[in-house]
Amino acid sequence: MNAAEAIVRCLEEEGITKIFGIPGVAIAPFYEALYHSETIEQVLMRQEQNAGHAASGYARISRRPAVCVTSSGPGATNLITALATAYADSIPIIAITGQVESHLLGRDVFQEADMRGATESFVKYSYLVQNADDIPRIMKEAFYIASTGRKGPVLIDIPADVQRAQLKKPFTYPSEVSIRGYKPNTRGNGQQMAKVVEAINHSKKPLIVAGGGVILGNGEKLVTAFCEKNQIPLVTTMMGVGVAAKSNPLYFGMLGNNGKPYANRAVASSDLLIVVGARIADRAVPRPENLEKSVKVIHIDIDSAEIGKNLGPTLPLVGDVCEIFRELLTADVHIDTTAWLSSLEEMKHSTVDHRKFSELGVNPMLMVKTLTEKMEDDAIYVADVGQNQLWSADNYVMKQGRFLTTGGMGTMGYSIPAALGAKLCRPEAQVVAVCGDGSFQMSMNELATIAVNHVNVKVLVVKNRYLGLVREYQEKHYDSHYSGVRLHDYPKHEKIAEAYDMDYFECSDNESLPGVIDQFLASGRASLLVCNVDSANNTV
Amino acid sequence: MKGIFSVLVENKDGVLSQISGLFARRGFNIDSLAVGETDKHDVSSMTIVSTGDQRTIDQIEKHLNKKLDVIKVRRLDETKSITLEMMLIKVSCNLNNRAQLIELCSCMGAKMMHVSAKNMTIELHAAPDVIEEFIELVRSFGILELQRTGTIAMLKG
CATH class of the missing domain: 3.30.70.260 (ACT domain)
Structure with a gap:
């Protein structure tokens, strides 16, 4: 057995059935081994970055690491943005990259790129494999590292000659991992736990701020159960959208610049914030130092380095969200939040949305609301980046589905490949990618992958002929000097749909919107819906 | 801090x-x-x-x-640790001021590693603040070259 075959065996042992990638000479031995696998199917992507995003979409739905593969040099460097995206959003991905022959390393030969060096700040860990016999251990460690503690991408860079090299020892896949520098702490410290319970019992206006970490830790049910048991209200960050259903009376929306004004007012009037799995980045809380002064904060995170990074001083509790909330559910919490909840309810109903929308074209807020109300209960909604993302996060009607987006890195072009990955993970689920006409063009080449694999993904383009969010920024901060943001009327989307064998729909007014969305969702194959939106519409 | x-x-x-x-x-x-x-x-x-x-x-x-x-x-904690650093320093000196430099070295526990007509190479291993002091003391002679290893430290007891 050679190392390439050993990698495939390890992937089989891990239960991997799909990998996303593009081959090349430096990864050819691996693709040869893959050719003989009976359980792993390779999905040929059209650009390496999208292979990473597709793996991200797959991993987020399967809640396990997913795999992407590229060749060396430009193939591998193309992947870096996807790794950075996964790192910022803590998505478990295993990236396998081919490398030039070992004896040529460091000589700047054809298609050589130092991937370990180049990705150092964008991966949780990386390996340069030098010995075929290390493969089983490295693969086992990589899956363990990617999927435990704070999740994230792991890179395995492997020279072509090492891929071809025979294992000297018989192949065995290790059952255990031992990394002396890596012992992720999952149980919350007992003393801290007691302090947290005490702080909650002393509060009158507690509020949970749930971030993406709650979803990554599979803690949605436990966190909402805790809220319900103790009648504690909840808001989310953008990455936390989906922790609670919109119909949950304790859910008060997404906070932040682009969130619900009443969610921000809830944060401002609370006397105890329980931040769970959130970074408290600038878009969610622009001035954390003001927050620190006015309110007590409990910060729960699996990553101790998050404690005090953007927000402090706090009452920290480091551990796994499920373990912590399982324990909190049995804790003696006795508070009466009736008055606090009714004041939030009043806040919610008295908040007037002052945003004005153009009479022309489709109202994007209405579009997201109508679409998500009509989508199946457990459907997957993938939002891209730009105005479309903010309208999506703000108006998404959460039922029992999933809302995927990249909140950390904000990488345009994420939605189409991530939706493809999500759909391949759960073929029975309805999957809709929502993007702008800018982000659409950053990954529309993957419509070919969607067509070839007969993946019934729905793609909705919010078309306003601009890089809308930058346009909005220029309008506010640069006297409407629209510099380099106009996309004009290209591409002709109906022709794109035709070129990729997709059903095509278009909508330019609010009246016909529900009917068009019905047809778009009902279509039996991949379909493209363009909603023409007036560029004058802003998110704030 | x-x-x-x-x-x-x-x-x-x-x-x-x-x-x-x-x-x-x-x-x-x-x-x-x-x-x-x-x-x-x-x-x-x-x-x-x-x-x-x-x-x-x-x-x-x-x-x-x-x-x-x-x-x-x-x-x-600096107060509860032993900190140590090593330095090699080449200082300009001649017949007129060499004695003065030798005296400084013996005061500070520095070792003369090499002496030439125009300069002297000195080794000193000590706590980082002692190293700083020594550098200041010999600065007026003219420092030709200086290398420090960086601090190593260990908790006492």
Whole structure:
């Protein structure tokens, strides 16, 4: 057995059935081994970055690491943005990259790129494999590292000659991992736990701020159960959208610049914030130092380095969200939040949305609301980046589905490949990618992958002929000097749909919107819906 | 404030770059860094001295702990630790002031490693503040070359 075959065996042992990638000479031995696998199917992507995003979409739905593969040099460097995206959003991905022959390393030969060096700040860990016999251990460690503690991408860079090299020892896949520098702490410290319970019992206006970490830790049910048991209200960050259903009376929306004004007012009037799995980045809380002064904060995170990074001083509790909330559910919490909840309810109903929308074209807020109300209960909604993302996060009607987006890195072009990955993970689920006409063009080449694999993904383009969010920024901060943001009327989307064998729909007014969305969702194959939106519409 | 970190790391390629990269990326200062193998050939010890406010020093410790190739991080209290640094310094001197320099060396426990007609090369191993003092004392002679190893530190007892 050679190392390439050993990698495939390890992937089989891990239960991997799909990998996303593009081959090349430096990864050819691996693709040869893959050719003989009976359980792993390779999905040929059209650009390496999208292979990473597709793996991200797959991993987020399967809640396990997913795999992407590229060749060396430009193939591998193309992947870096996807790794950075996964790192910022803590998505478990295993990236396998081919490398030039070992004896040529460091000589700047054809298609050589130092991937370990180049990705150092964008991966949780990386390996340069030098010995075929290390493969089983490295693969086992990589899956363990990617999927435990704070999740994230792991890179395995492997020279072509090492891929071809025979294992000297018989192949065995290790059952255990031992990394002396890596012992992720999952149980919350007992003393801290007691302090947290005490702080909650002393509060009158507690509020949970749930971030993406709650979803990554599979803690949605436990966190909402805790809220319900103790009648504690909840808001989310953008990455936390989906922790609670919109119909949950304790859910008060997404906070932040682009969130619900009443969610921000809830944060401002609370006397105890329980931040769970959130970074408290600038878009969610622009001035954390003001927050620190006015309110007590409990910060729960699996990553101790998050404690005090953007927000402090706090009452920290480091551990796994499920373990912590399982324990909190049995804790003696006795508070009466009736008055606090009714004041939030009043806040919610008295908040007037002052945003004005153009009479022309489709109202994007209405579009997201109508679409998500009509989508199946457990459907997957993938939002891209730009105005479309903010309208999506703000108006998404959460039922029992999933809302995927990249909140950390904000990488345009994420939605189409991530939706493809999500759909391949759960073929029975309805999957809709929502993007702008800018982000659409950053990954529309993957419509070919969607067509070839007969993946019934729905793609909705919010078309306003601009890089809308930058346009909005220029309008506010640069006297409407629209510099380099106009996309004009290209591409002709109906022709794109035709070129990729997709059903095509278009909508330019609010009246016909529900009917068009019905047809778009009902279509039996991949379909493209363009909603023409007036560029004058802003998110704030 | 000053932070002295005694860090045990995996003795393998790329680890030094990971650690120095971490400091560079997050805007943490490195005042000095000393690295060497321990009694176990697969473990290296690093002593990193940094300055910053309390929050920065706390963050450095957390981020060091987060690195998978870091086995153990200890933050050392300067008053409870032995700190030591080594320096080689070449100082300009001639017949007229050589005696003065020799006297300084013997006062400070420095060793004369080489003497030529125009200069003297001196070795000093001492606590970092003693090294600083010595540099100031010989500055007027004219410092031709100076090399320091960076601080190594160990908790007493």
